[in-house]
Amino acid sequence: MSRSHCCCIVCAVLASALAFCVVFGTSQMANGQDTTPKGEAPVSFINDVAPILKESCFGCHGVKNPKGRLDMTKYESFRKGGTKDDPIVAGKPEDSYLIDVLTATNKTRMPPREAGSALPKEKIAVLQRWIKEGAKLDANVEPKADLQKELRARWVPPVPKTAYPYPAQVTALAFTPDNQKLVVSGHHELTVWDFNTAKLEKRIYTRTRRAMALLFLPDCKLAVAGGRPNEEGDVRIYDLQGGTLKLENGVAILDGVNDKGVFVKQLLEADDEVTCLALSINGKKLASGGCDRIVNVWDIGGGIANAKLEQTIENHADWVYGVAFSPDGKELFTCSRDKTAKVWDLAAKESLLTFPEHQGGLSGIAVKADGKEGFSVGDDNQLRAWHTMGDQAGKQVKVLGNHGKAILKLAAHPTKPLLATAGADNVVKLWNPDTGANLKTLTGHTDWVFAVAFSPDANLVASGSYDGEVRVWKVADGSLVKSFIASPGAPTDKPQPPK
Numbered sequence: 443m444s445r446s447h448c449c450c451i452v453c454a455v456l457a458s459a460l461a462f463c464v465v466f467g468t469s470q471m472a473n474g475q476d477t478t479p480k481g482e483a484p485v486s487f488i489n490d491v492a493p494i495l496k497e498s499c500f501g502c503h504g505v506k507n508p509k510g511r512l513d514m515t516k517y518e519s520f521r522k523g524g525t526k527d528d529p530i531v532a533g534k535p536e537d538s539y540l541i542d543v544l545t546a547t548n549k550t551r552m553p554p555r556e557a558g559s560a561l562p563k564e565k566i567a568v569l570q571r572w573i574k575e576g577a578k579l580d581a582n583v584e585p586k587a588d589l590q591k592e593l594r595a596r597w598v599p600p601v602p603k604t605a606y607p608y609p610a611q612v613t614a615l616a617f618t619p620d621n622q623k624l625v626v627s628g629h630h631e632l633t634v635w636d637f638n639t640a641k642l643e644k645r646i647y648t649r650t651r652r653a654m655a656l657l658f659l660p661d662c663k664l665a666v667a668g669g670r671p672n673e674e675g676d677v678r679i680y681d682l683q684g685g686t687l688k689l690e691n692g693v694a695i696l697d698g699v700n701d702k703g704v705f706v707k708q709l710l711e712a713d714d715e716v717t718c719l720a721l722s723i724n725g726k727k728l729a730s731g732g733c734d735r736i737v738n739v740w741d742i743g744g745g746i747a748n749a750k751l752e753q754t755i756e757n758h759a760d761w762v763y764g765v766a767f768s769p770d771g772k773e774l775f776t777c778s779r780d781k782t783a784k785v786w787d788l789a790a791k792e793s794l795l796t797f798p799e800h801q802g803g804l805s806g807i808a809v810k811a812d813g814k815e816g817f818s819v820g821d822d823n824q825l826r827a828w829h830t831m832g833d834q835a836g837k838q839v840k841v842l843g844n845h846g847k848a849i850l851k852l853a854a855h856p857t858k859p860l861l862a863t864a865g866a867d868n869v870v871k872l873w874n875p876d877t878g879a880n881l882k883t884l885t886g887h888t889d890w891v892f893a894v895a896f897s898p899d900a901n902l903v904a905s906g907s908y909d910g911e912v913r914v915w916k917v918a919d920g921s922l923v924k925s926f927i928a929s930p931g932a933p934t935d936k937p938q939p940p941k
């Protein structure tokens with residue numbers, strides 16, 4: 443029945459009929475709900491059931507290639523069933539195939555043995571109670587609604603702590619366009635530091651748990667890629683000068699979650715973390731890659747407000763960890779945990795080449811200024827150069843050098859011949875991509891270095907590590923400008939978070 447307020451005859455009749463049911467029908471209704479403990483609300487599909495299915499079932503019963511042809515990511519398709527019928531008999535958990543497979547002790551059990559252990563009893567009980575209560579969908583959810591999206595919409599990010607109990611891992615860094623400040627990833631926020639004095643100036647709260655890539659656009663707005671691992675991913679655009687400012691202990695706070703003057707646009711909503719961003723040299727194209735293996739390319743030539751998604755590329759078999767445009771903006775270089783680097787022709791929408799020499803997952807990619815060589819790094823500790831053109835395309839030129847452990851990040855200055863690699867050996871190295879020379883080896887970090895970025899004027903390079911430390915160095919002589927723990931109010935003796 444409609445919930446809108448009306449006072450017509452029909453409603454009056456229906457209302458009295460309903461009142462009749464309520465008075466005389468209660469005993470039957472109570473019978474149908476005898477598994478609902480007294481005083482407890484009925485089980486909600488979206489709040490109680492869907493999170494269980496998402497955690498344990500969506501991986502194999504999603505939209506793409508669902509096992510048993512059962513797509514559980516929508517209520518409607520879940521109830522339609524797969525190769526078999528609706529797996530649920532409303533009101534009768536004991537007759538429901540869904541409960542059979544969850545409680546089975548043979549190979550029909552779900553999730554299958556090779557995927558892990560059986561669902562815990564409490565979770566099965568929630569599903570049983572929901573079926574017993576009628577297996578209903580909540581009134582405010584459409585049967586066709588994407589349940590992952592619905593769950594995301596209900597999730598509210600926590601407000602960052604005034605003082606961190608321990609330093610947060612630094613996963614991304616960017617110098618401001620004026621070379622004066624450093625933007626650093628925090629826990630559900632971005633922090634802006636005057637790196638010469640190590641003074642925290644601004645905090646921008648974000649929905650993203652941790653930013654994985656930060657990139658200033660031509661209009662000085664900041665593109666941020668990130669999300670929550672396995673839960674969601676996004677690319678959002680922030681105006682660090684916009685919105686309403688609040689002061690807390692002399693630090694400016696911006697609400698990048700709700701304030702539309704700060705959080706100005708969302709370019710992408712994904713089902714898993716977005717890990718990397720790239721801007722073409724002419725500033726007209728933006729690309730992202732993420733753990734859903736998908737690469738997106740936007741035309742932002744008409745300004746970020748008019749950004750158009752140009753294409754979506756699925757060319758890798760595993761997480762995409764790096765994207766870079768060729769100097770003319772016509773090709774997109776990508777790399778992945780699938781151990782390959784690839785080059786994609788944006789106009790023809792086809793793969794041009796694959797570089798397969800890495801002996802492990804890749805974590806970063808860059809392109810030489812003349813477009814003739816690609817550079818890539820990864821878990822095999824190597825910085826490799828490879829041909830992009832002619833009959834040698836896809837073949838290795840040489841290994842430029844290596845780290846003592848996995849290389850976790852590769853950064854390239856957009857216009858100067860400068861590359862930086864950062865590794866699990868706690869070291870940052872600078873390279874000249876034109877000559878292949880190792881220019882500097884920067885030591886001092888005491889944990890994995892995961893983030894590295896050049897200042898726009900190419901005079902400085904900043905690096906950030908898992909123990910929360912940021913170091914800023916001069917490119918020319920490798921001298922340290924400053925080091926500090928880039929977590930608001932965190933203890934400076936770097937205690938580690940509980941494992």
Ligand code: HEC
Binds near residue numbers: 500524525527552553
């Ligand atoms: C690792 C992959 C995997 C996971 C995780 C998984 N399933 Fe399955 N599921 C399968 C496969 C494979 C089949 C097809 C089995 C067959 O046809 O013999 C299947 C079939 C089913 C079917 C029968 C569909 C039909 O109509 O034929 C149901 C119901 C089901 N799964 C429920 C679940 C539930 C509930 C979960 C989460 C608790 C789950 N599955 C998790 C792989 C998985």
